[in-house]
Amino acid sequence: MNFLVTGGAGFIGSHVCERLLQMGHAVWALDDLNSFYSPAIKQQNVRVLQTLAKPFTFVQGDITDRSAVDEVFSETQFDQMIHLAARAGVRPSLADPAIYQRVNVEGTVNLLEAARNRSVKKVTIGSSSSVYGVNSKVPFSEEDPILAPISPYAASKLACEALGHVYHHIYKMDVVMLRFFTVYGPRQRPDLAIHKFAQLISAGKPVPVFGDGSTARDYTYVSDTVDGIIAATQKEFRYEVFNLGESQTVKLSYLIELLEKALGKKAVIDRQPLQPGDVPITFANIDKARRMLGYNPRVPIEQGIPKFVEWFLAANKA
Numbered sequence: 001m002n003f004l005v006t007g008g009a010g011f012i013g014s015h016v017c018e019r020l021l022q023m024g025h026a027v028w029a030l031d032d033l034n035s036f037y038s039p040a041i042k043q044q045n046v047r048v049l050q051t052l053a054k055p056f057t058f059v060q061g062d063i064t065d066r067s068a069v070d071e072v073f074s075e076t077q078f079d080q081m082i083h084l085a086a087r088a089g090v091r092p093s094l095a096d097p098a099i100y101q102r103v104n105v106e107g108t109v110n111l112l113e114a115a116r117n118r119s120v121k122k123v124t125i126g127s128s129s130s131v132y133g134v135n136s137k138v139p140f141s142e143e144d145p146i147l148a149p150i151s152p153y154a155a156s157k158l159a160c161e162a163l164g165h166v167y168h169h170i171y172k173m174d175v176v177m178l179r180f181f182t183v184y185g186p187r188q189r190p191d192l193a194i195h196k197f198a199q200l201i202s203a204g205k206p207v208p209v210f211g212d213g214s215t216a217r218d219y220t221y222v223s224d225t226v227d228g229i230i231a232a233t234q235k236e237f238r239y240e241v242f243n244l245g246e247s248q249t250v251k252l253s254y255l256i257e258l259l260e261k262a263l264g265k266k267a268v269i270d271r272q273p274l275q276p277g278d279v280p281i282t283f284a285n286i287d288k289a290r291r292m293l294g295y296n297p298r299v300p301i302e303q304g305i306p307k308f309v310e311w312f313l314a315a316n317k318a
Contacts, residue, residue, distance in 0.1 A: 245284025
């Protein structure tokens with residue numbers, strides 16, 4: 001099959017491209033290589049994909065540019081699109097909410113329109129556990145009401161889910177929304193907590209801890225997330241939403257302990273007040289994904305952190 005992967009030079013996107021190529025598919029990665037974090041990191045991800053000597057094409061382009069998106073679709077007839085391109089992160093979205101709506105919402109409309117016009121019937125879209133907001137009921141279920149996001153990022157992802165439903169309802173496109181829960185692993189973005197903490201601990205610099213360390217996240221190793229994404233492409237679902245998490249909660253204090261152990265170095269903790277937009281806990285109910293996708297996460301945090309640190313140390317030695 002011909003797959004278009006938006007955000008294909010990024011953390012999750014590059015892993016998805018790699019898996020698709022290994023499965024024998026032809027892959028086009030669309031990415032604007034923006035400066036949200038160093039473009040050199042994304043360029044290195046592209047080079048890794050190019051060394052696989054598989055049918056891989058990289059296209060640099062901005063999904064908010066409708067003509068650029070249309071050009072990509074006019075040059076190749078795609079069988080499926082996996083849409084992962086987005087402005088990510090809760091705290092950065094508070095500083096610049098407009099760009100989050102422009103990229104995540106307007107960009108998604110551009111892609112869905114292009115897919116509709118070129119008869120791409122199956123689309124898989126990355127959403128986020130952030131859409132649950134401060135959810136008093138745990139674990140979070142796809143059936144929970146999600147009408148109270150608490151950050152511009154979460155609001156933009158909620159809008160994307162609504163758009164996915166619109167394009168299914170009106171144009172009969174097969175659309176799957178995947179709510180990711182704190183994905184980590186090799187190639188993780190440097191702004192994300194695990195990568196950032198590893199850098200700070202290694203350098204002997206203070207690690208900012210917001211709150212008392214009791215906030216908890218459902219950390220999901222990237223290979224498990226990719227398993228779920230690939231499963232979503234394997235059959236038709238009409239319109240469905242799935243949680244892709246580990247379904248285990250890890251307190252921030254325990255995460256830091258695991259990093260200390262893997263790095264062989266103690267962290268210097270810098271206590272900070274809780275940040276606006278942050279939620280106290282994320283915890284995925286994955287019963288639906290298990291049942292309908294055959295999703296079965298296999299890498300617990302105690303295995304995943306050493307695997308990440310092994311990559312981190314090698315990457316920083318290079």
